[in-house]
Amino acid sequence: xxxxxxxxxxxxxxxxxxxxxxxxxxxxxxxxxxxxxxxxxxxxxxxxxxxxxxxxxxxxxxxxxxxxxxxxxxxxxxxxxxxxxxxxxxxxxxxxxxxxxxxxxxxxxxxxxxxxxxxxxxxxxxxxxxxxxxxxxxxxxxxxxxxxxxxxxxxxxxxxxxxxxxxxxxxxxxxxxxxxxxxxxxxxxxxxxxxxxxxxxxxxxxxxxxxxxxxxxxxxxxxxxxxxxxxxxxxxxxxxxxxxxxxxxxxxxxxxxxxxxxxxxxxxxxxxxxxxxxxxxxxxxxxxxxxxxxxxxxxxxxxxxxx
Amino acid sequence: xxxxxxxxxxxxxxxxxxxxxxxxxxxxxxxxxxxxxxxxxxxxxxxxxxxxxxxxxxxxxxxxxxxxxxxxxxxxxxxxxxxxxxxxxxxxxxxxxxxxxxxxxxxxxxxxxxxxxxxxxxxxxxxxxxxxxxxxxxxxxxxxxxxxxxxxxxxxxxxxxxxxxxxxxxxxxxxxxxxxxxxxxxxxxxxxxxxxxxxxxxxxxxxxxxxxxxxxxxxxxxxxxxxxxxxxxxxxxxxxxx
Numbered sequence: 383x384x385x386x387x388x389x390x391x392x393x394x395x396x397x398x399x400x401x402x403x404x405x406x407x408x409x410x411x412x413x414x415x416x417x418x419x420x421x422x423x424x425x426x427x428x429x430x431x432x433x434x435x436x437x438x439x440x441x442x443x444x445x446x447x448x449x450x451x452x453x454x455x456x457x458x459x460x461x462x463x464x465x466x467x468x469x470x471x472x473x474x475x476x477x478x479x480x481x482x483x484x485x486x487x488x489x490x491x492x493x494x495x496x497x498x499x500x501x502x503x504x505x506x507x508x509x510x511x512x513x514x515x516x517x518x519x520x521x522x523x524x525x526x527x528x529x530x531x532x533x534x535x536x537x538x539x540x541x542x543x544x545x546x547x548x549x550x551x552x553x554x555x556x557x558x559x560x561x562x563x564x565x566x567x568x569x570x571x572x573x574x575x576x577x578x579x580x581x582x583x584x585x586x587x588x589x590x591x592x593x594x595x596x597x598x599x600x601x602x603x604x605x606x607x608x609x610x611x612x613x614x615x616x617x618x619x620x621x622x623x624x625x626x627x628x629x630x631x632x633x634x635x636x637x638x639x640x641x642x643x644x645x646x647x648x649x650x651x652x653x654x655x656x657x658x659x660x661x662x663x664x665x666x667x668x669x670x671x672x673x674x675x676x677x678x679x680x681x682x683x684x685x686x687x688x689x
Numbered sequence: 690x691x692x693x694x695x696x697x698x699x700x701x702x703x704x705x706x707x708x709x710x711x712x713x714x715x716x717x718x719x720x721x722x723x724x725x726x727x728x729x730x731x732x733x734x735x736x737x738x739x740x741x742x743x744x745x746x747x748x749x750x751x752x753x754x755x756x757x758x759x760x761x762x763x764x765x766x767x768x769x770x771x772x773x774x775x776x777x778x779x780x781x782x783x784x785x786x787x788x789x790x791x792x793x794x795x796x797x798x799x800x801x802x803x804x805x806x807x808x809x810x811x812x813x814x815x816x817x818x819x820x821x822x823x824x825x826x827x828x829x830x831x832x833x834x835x836x837x838x839x840x841x842x843x844x845x846x847x848x849x850x851x852x853x854x855x856x857x858x859x860x861x862x863x864x865x866x867x868x869x870x871x872x873x874x875x876x877x878x879x880x881x882x883x884x885x886x887x888x889x890x891x892x893x894x895x896x897x898x899x900x901x902x903x904x905x906x907x908x909x910x911x912x913x914x915x916x917x918x919x920x921x922x923x924x925x926x927x928x929x930x931x
Contacts, residue, residue: 660778667766668788668829669766683782
């Protein structure tokens with residue numbers, strides 16, 4: 383743990399229902415959500431209900447290293463139900479790396495997380511979230527972002543080892559001059575992924591982007607519903623790309639734009655198809671087998687960002 | 690014999706594009722394949738490489754004596770055939786350095802080719818200039834350490850300085866190492882620089898001339914046009930025809 387403490391500003395690790403480690407350096411308050419709810423009365427305004435597990439992260443000052451969180455399930459039929467709250471104070475910039483995973487491929491586990499992230503005025507958050515599940519697990523990941531004036535959010539969300547059923551929800555509201563960029567990359571195989579990304583541009587000069595990269599492998603189904611609503615005069619863009627790898631693959635992408643302000647500009651682009659034969663043949667001409675070429679293209683499509 | 694093509698006929702999209710092509714390339718030889726647009730040059734390279742959609746209706750392709758006519762693309766590449774594409778596709782999200790790591794058969798000192806590593810860290814052919822695409826192709830070919838390198842219009846769209854740079858790389862790293870080359874072109878600069886041992890003229894899907902005197906062939910083309918090469922045998926415009 384000492385090594386981890388050297389390179390992190392704060393860390394929360396929960397295995398099954400038990401907190402295994404929790405620490406924070408100066409500038410960050412990190413508590414379990416039940417403790418925060420009990421001891422910091424103001425947090426009750428943000429928790430929708432009394433939490434039973436999860437973390438509360440309060441970033442009060444700029445910190446040098448990223449904050450990390452990890453939820454792992456290692457025992458069969460475990461149910462996790464964390465409620466998380468993150469508050470980044472005014473003018474503070476920080477990074478959070480999160481992992482939610484199952485330690486084994488067949489645990490028949492369930493993970494339902496509800497998170498809320500408050501970015502105060504002119505704060506900045508870079509968030510990377512990785513999911514890695516077993517093939518019989520059920521997962522719901524729901525997160526709400528509230529961006530105050532001038533706040534900036536960059537979110538990268540990736541899952542290449544999906545559960546049996548995965549529901550991902552995000553709702554983001556943006557005040558004046560704030561911006562939120564979402565990049566989500568998922569691969570579905572022998573299961574279902576359902577995504578709902580809603581972005582509300584409430585403030586003037588706010589901007590938001592939803593970029594989805596979806597790969598549907600055999601016996602899988604992905605449905606994505608992306609929506610940007612502009613009440614203020616901002617800019618929004620939805621970019622959905624899907625790849626079908628098998629005859630039994632399915633992707634349904636529904637981008638929706640609602641513009642209630644004549645000064646706002648909302649756009650979207652979407653394409654779903656198979657891997658280009660031209661690209662495959664090109665890589666095969668370099669000596670890669672068809673499977674190796676597909677793997678390389680898929681890896682590139684989902685993005686090369688790693689933890 | 691490194692590559693031997695015997696009486697090859699090829700159909701693509703239901704149309705016969707190549708007819709009765711025969712061609713032999715020995716180890717270390719440099720061959721040029723000349724021809725106007727739509728004469729079948731790229732069809733021949735894709736057929737040698739084994740791309741789907743190019744149906745061999747007659748004849749065969751031998752590489753080092755092995756019949757490769759129906760081998761998959763990657764097997765041909767593993768045997769030592771490498772193709773530099775005229776218009777390589779963009780592979781989004783995959784950096785050139787990652788591809789090189791996956792395919793490389795020999796370490797390369799990139800300082801010989803690049804002033805910095807910027808190109809290596811970019812997505813393959815995404816936003817590459819014409820010169821960068823050609824350079825990327827050559828770096829990939831070199832990393833494959835091939836026995837036969839096929840360059841499909843490597844000179845197309847390059848300015849003189851970039852062309853000269855690439856020609857030096859081909860000369861220094863391939864020809865001097867004994868790698869055989871098949872150069873597809875319809876420009877004279879590359880011929881002057883690389884001095885092919887044999888120049889073939891492909892016209893309407895047929896090789897109408899194969900000469901060991903590329904200068905004479907090129908002069909004929911410049912003076913009379915490609916069509917004149919069809920009459921070559923009768924008028925003896927290519928006296929050194931092999």
